[in-house]
Amino acid sequence: MYREQLLKKFNPALDNILYILHELQDNNPEHYLAKEDIRVCADYLEVPYSYVHSVASFYTMFSLKPRGRYIIRLCDSPPCHLMGSQSLLDYLKKALKVNVGETTQDKMFTLELTSCLGVCGVAPAMMINEEMFGNLTPAAVDSILDKRRKEL
Amino acid sequence: MNLVRNHVLISIDAGTIMAGARAVEKTLVNEIASQGLTDEISVLETGSVGATGQGVILVVYPEGVYYGNVTPQDIPELVEEHLLKGRPLKRLILSEVPRQHVIKKEKTGLLKEQPRIVLKNSGIINPENIDEYIAANGYEAIAKALTTMTPDEVIEETKKSGLVGRGGAAFTTGIKWDFARKAAGDIKYIVCNADEGEPGTFKDRLILEGDPHKLIEGMLIAGYAVGASKGFVYIRGEYALSIERLEKAIGQARQYGLLGDNILEGPFSFDITVMKGAGAYVCGEETALIESLEGKRGHPRNKPPYPVTEGLWAKPTVVNNVETLANVPDIILHGALWFRGYGTEKCTGTKVFTIIGNVATPGLIEVEMGTTLRDIIYEYAGGIKDGKQFKCALVGGAAGAFLGPDMLDVKMDFVNLKEYAAVLGSGAILVMDEDVDMLDMLKSVLHFFRHESCGHCVPCRLGTAQLVKIIDRVSASKGKKDDIDKLIKIAQVMQATSFCPLGQSLNLPISSSLKYFGDEIRSRVR
Amino acid sequence: MNLEDLKKIREKAQKDVELRQKQARIRVVVGMGTSGIASGAREVLKTFVEEIGRRNLTDVVVTQTGEKGLASREPMVEIFEEGKPVVIYGSMDSEKSKRVVVEHIVNGNPVTEYAIEVM
Numbered sequence: 001m002y003r004e005q006l007l008k009k010f011n012p013a014l015d016n017i018l019y020i021l022h023e024l025q026d027n028n029p030e031h032y033l034a035k036e037d038i039r040v041c042a043d044y045l046e047v048p049y050s051y052v053h054s055v056a057s058f059y060t061m062f063s064l065k066p067r068g069r070y071i072i073r074l075c076d077s078p079p080c081h082l083m084g085s086q087s088l089l090d091y092l093k094k095a096l097k098v099n100v101g102e103t104t105q106d107k108m109f110t111l112e113l114t115s116c117l118g119v120c121g122v123a124p125a126m127m128i129n130e131e132m133f134g135n136l137t138p139a140a141v142d143s144i145l146d147k148r149r150k151e152l
Numbered sequence: 153m154n155l156v157r158n159h160v161l162i163s164i165d166a167g168t169i170m171a172g173a174r175a176v177e178k179t180l181v182n183e184i185a186s187q188g189l190t191d192e193i194s195v196l197e198t199g200s201v202g203a204t205g206q207g208v209i210l211v212v213y214p215e216g217v218y219y220g221n222v223t224p225q226d227i228p229e230l231v232e233e234h235l236l237k238g239r240p241l242k243r244l245i246l247s248e249v250p251r252q253h254v255i256k257k258e259k260t261g262l263l264k265e266q267p268r269i270v271l272k273n274s275g276i277i278n279p280e281n282i283d284e285y286i287a288a289n290g291y292e293a294i295a296k297a298l299t300t301m302t303p304d305e306v307i308e309e310t311k312k313s314g315l316v317g318r319g320g321a322a323f324t325t326g327i328k329w330d331f332a333r334k335a336a337g338d339i340k341y342i343v344c345n346a347d348e349g350e351p352g353t354f355k356d357r358l359i360l361e362g363d364p365h366k367l368i369e370g371m372l373i374a375g376y377a378v379g380a381s382k383g384f385v386y387i388r389g390e391y392a393l394s395i396e397r398l399e400k401a402i403g404q405a406r407q408y409g410l411l412g413d414n415i416l417e418g419p420f421s422f423d424i425t426v427m428k429g430a431g432a433y434v435c436g437e438e439t440a441l442i443e444s445l446e447g448k449r450g451h452p453r454n455k456p457p458y459p460v461t462e463g464l465w466a467k468p469t470v471v472n473n474v475e476t477l478a479n480v481p482d483i484i485l486h487g488a489l490w491f492r493g494y495g496t497e498k499c500t501g502t503k504v505f506t507i508i509g510n511v512a513t514p515g516l517i518e519v520e521m522g523t524t525l526r527d528i529i530y531e532y533a534g535g536i537k538d539g540k541q542f543k544c545a546l547v548g549g550a551a552g553a554f555l556g557p558d559m560l561d562v563k564m565d566f567v568n569l570k571e572y573a574a575v576l577g578s579g580a581i582l583v584m585d586e587d588v589d590m591l592d593m594l595k596s597v598l599h600f601f602r603h604e605s606c607g608h609c610v611p612c613r614l615g616t617a618q619l620v621k622i623i624d625r626v627s628a629s630k631g632k633k634d635d636i637d638k639l640i641k642i643a644q645v646m647q648a649t650s651f652c653p654l655g656q657s658l659n660l661p662i663s664s665s666l667k668y669f670g671d672e673i674r675s676r677v678r
Numbered sequence: 679m680n681l682e683d684l685k686k687i688r689e690k691a692q693k694d695v696e697l698r699q700k701q702a703r704i705r706v707v708v709g710m711g712t713s714g715i716a717s718g719a720r721e722v723l724k725t726f727v728e729e730i731g732r733r734n735l736t737d738v739v740v741t742q743t744g745e746k747g748l749a750s751r752e753p754m755v756e757i758f759e760e761g762k763p764v765v766i767y768g769s770m771d772s773e774k775s776k777r778v779v780v781e782h783i784v785n786g787n788p789v790t791e792y793a794i795e796v797m
C-alpha cells in the first residue's frame with residue numbers, strides 16, 4: 001500500500017518515470033526495484049510492465065536485485081584508477097568478504113563499482129547511499145564502515 | 153603554549169621573485185633569528201596578494217600592514233621598528249591595498265590569479281541565498297535583456313561574443329539559438345545538460361552547487377532569445393547536492409518573480425524543472441538525454457533531425473551545457489567585445505579545466521582559452537607530485553587523447569587542439585607521472601567504455617566487449633602476438649561504424665597511447 | 679516584481695551584506711561543496727559552530743559557500759575580519775578547527791601552519 005501513497009507525489013506522466021523509480025527504490029527496505037515496484041509504476045503510468053522493466057534495467061543506479069542497507073559504489077574510472085582505486089577494491093572485497101555486485105551476509109553492505117562520481121579532485125572516491133567520500137585509504141574505509149556498523 | 157606574536161607573510165609569485173623576494177625572505181629570517189625572535193614571529197610564504205609592480209611585498213599580522221618595494225637593506229630597520237617596537241615603518245607602507253577587479257581575480261584557486269567569469273561567485277557567496285547573488289549584480293543581465301534588447305539582439309550579441317558550447321562539441325551557441333528561434337512551432341524548450349559523466353570532470357557541479365542562480369539566469373536569457381517558456385535541467389542522479397541547491401534556488405527565484413509568469417512584470421514567462429538522471433554516461437549525449445527526459449531508455453537518436461528543429465517531444469529544443477549557459481549573463485551584461493577580450497582570436501572567453509592525477513595540487517581552474525598545458529600543470533597545479541617527471545596527460549576525458557611531453561606547449565583551446573588530432577572535450581586533464589603503467593591506464597579507459605556502452609548498436613556493444621577481453625589478457629601476461637594490432641583494428645572499425653560518438657571516439661585514446669607508448673605497451677605481449 | 683523592485687532588492691541586499699560584515703567582527707566561511715563534504719567539511723562546520731557557541735562569541739558568524747576549485751586542500755575555511763587580509767585555511771579537520779578558534783579568532787593570531795593563502 002505504501003507504494004501507491006508514494007506515487008501520489010508525481011503526475012502520472014511518462015517523463016516522471018525516473019523520479020518514480022528513484023522514489024520506489026529509495027523506499028524499498030532492500031534498496032532495489034522489486035517486481036511489485038515495477039508493476040505499481042507500470043499501472044500508474046499506464047504502460048506495460050515490460051516497458052518499465054526495460055527502462056529500469058538501462059540505468060545503473062537502479063537495481064533489480066535486493067541490496068544491503070548501505071550501497072557502496074566505488075569509482076573505478078581512469079582518474080580514480082590512477083590514484084589507487086584498485087587496491088581499495090581489493091581491500092573492500094576482503095573486509096566485506098564479498099565480490100562486486102554482492103551483499104554481505106548480515107545484509108549491511110552491497111559492493112558496487114561505478115563510473116566517475118565527479119569528485120576526482122579528491123580521488124580515490126566512493127559513494128555510500130547519497131554520501132560522497134574522498135581521499136580514501138584503507139584506514140579511512142575502515143572507519144567509515146565501522147561507523148555504519150555501530151549505528152545499528 | 154608559545155603564542156606567535158606576529159606573522160610576516162611574504163608574497164611569492166613570478167613578479168615578486170623577479171623583484172628579489174627570495175633574498176628578502178632569507179635576510180628576514182636571519183634577522184629575526186639574530187634578534188632572538190624566532191619563537192615569537194613566524195615568516196610565511198604566500199601566493200600573490202594581488203598587488204603587481206610593487207616589488208617585494210610583505211604583510212605583517214595581526215595589524216594587516218602591507219609593505220611594498222622591500223629590499224634586503226630595509227629588513228633590519230623593519231624588524232627593529234615594527235616587529236620589536238611595534239611601530240609600522242611608514243615609508244614602506246603600500247598606500248593602495250589591492251582591490252577587486254570587475255571580474256574577480258581569484259588568488260586562491262591553485263594559488264594563482266585566474267580570470268573568473270563562470271566561477272566568479274562560486275566559493276564566495278552563499279549559494280542558498282538569492283540575495284547574495286543579486287547583491288553580486290545577479291539577474292541584472294536578464295533585466296537588461298528584457299528591457300533594452302530584442303531576442304534577435306540577444307542572439308546577435310551571443311554570436312558576436314564567439315561563445316561556443318563547453319560540453320565538448322564546441323558548436324557556436326548563438327547559431328544554435330538562431331536555428332531554434334527560426335524553427336517552426338510555438339512551443340520550444342531550453343534543456344540544460346548537467347549530466348556531467350565524463351571521467352575527470354566536475355566543473356558543472358561547482359556551478360550548480362556554488363552559484364545555481366547564474367545557471368538560472370543563463371537559461372532565462374536563452375529562453376527569451378529562442379522564444380521558449382519552459383526549461384529543463386537534466387542532472388545526473390549522483391549529484392545530490394547539486395539537485396538540492398538548484399531546486400532551492402529555483403524556489404527562491406519563483407518567489408521573487410524571476411521565474412514563472414510575466415517575469416519582471418513584462419510579457420516574458422519562463423519556468424524550470426529539474427530532472428534527476430539515474431546513472432548512464434551516454435545520457436550526456438544530447439539526443440540520448442532527450443530520450444531519457446521523455447521517460448525512455450537513454451539511447452541516442454538518429455541525426456538529423458537535430459534537436460534544434462525536432463528535440464524534446466519533437467519540439468525545437470536547445471541543449472546547452474551548464475558552463476556554456478553560465479557564461480551568458482556576463483556576455484549580455486558587459487557585451488560581446490568585453491568577452492572577446494579573453495581567450496584567443498578564434499576561441500574566446502575562459503575555460504574551466506579540471507586538473508587531476510599525479511599533480512601537486514589537483515583541483516579546478518578557470519583560465520583564458522589558449523593557456524598552455526605546461527602553464528596549467530606547472531603554474532597552476534604545482535607541477536608533478538613528489539618531484540617526478542611528466543609522462544603524459546589524458547586530455548578531454550576518457551574519450552580524449554593521451555598527450556606526451558612534446559605537447560606541453562600546445563595552446564589549450566577547441567580550435568587549436570583539433571589541429572593536433574586532439575580534443576578539449578569537457579576540459580578534464582588527467583596527469584600521469586613517469587611511474588604510471590600505460591597498459592594499465594588504457595585498460596581502465598577501455599573498461600569504462602565497456603561499462604558505459606549503451607548496447608544500442610552492434611559495433612560498440614561487441615567492440616567494447618572484445619577490447620576489454622583482449623586488454624585483460626594482455627595485462628595478465630597472456631596476450632597474443634597480434635593482440636595490440638587487434639585493438640587498433642577494432643577501434644578503427646568502431647570509429648567508422650558506431651552509431652554515436654561514444655563508440656566512434658574510442659579510437660582516440662587507443663591510437664594516441666600507442667603513438668607515444670607503443671613500445672612500452674607492445675613489450676607486454678612479446 | 680518589476681525592474682524597480684529588483685534594483686531595490688539589490689541595494690538592500692548589498693547593504694545587508696555590508697552590514698553583516700560590519701556587525702560581525704569575524705566571518706567564518708566554510709566551503710560546503712561535494713569535494714569539501716567528501717573530505718569532512720560537515721564535521722568542520724559543526725566544530726566551528728560549537729566552539730564559537732561555547733565561548734559565546736556573539737560577534738562571530740559562521741556561514742557556508744560552494745567550492746573554489748582547490749579540491750586537494752578541502753575542507754577549506756576562510757576567515758574574514760574587518761580591515762585585515764582574508765586568511766584561507768586548507769585540509770581542515772575538527773582538531774585544527776578548534777585551534778583556529780582559539781588562536782586566530784580569540785587571540786588574533788592566524789595559525790600559519792594551516793593557512794594556505796592570505797589575500
Ligand SMILES: Cc1cc2nc3c(=O)[nH]c(=O)nc-3n(C[C@H](O)[C@H](O)[C@H](O)COP(=O)(O)O)c2cc1C
Binds near residue numbers: 317346349435439473
Ligand atoms: C557520449 C557523450 C557524452 C556526453 N556527455 C556530455 C555531458 O556530460 N555534458 C554535456 O554538456 N555534454 C555532453 N555531451 C555533448 C552533448 O551531446 C552536447 O553536444 C552538448 O550538451 C551541447 O551543449 P553545448 O553546445 O553547450 O556544449 C556528450 C556527448 C557524447 C557523445
Ligand code: SF4
Binds near residue numbers: 610
Ligand atoms: S556507439 Fe555505443 S553508446 Fe553509442 S549508440 Fe552505439 S552502443 Fe550506444
Ligand code: FES
Binds near residue numbers: 077080123353
Ligand atoms: S574518476 Fe572517480 S570520481 Fe571522477
Ligand code: FES
Binds near residue numbers: 608609
Ligand atoms: S542496432 Fe542500432 S545501429 Fe545496429
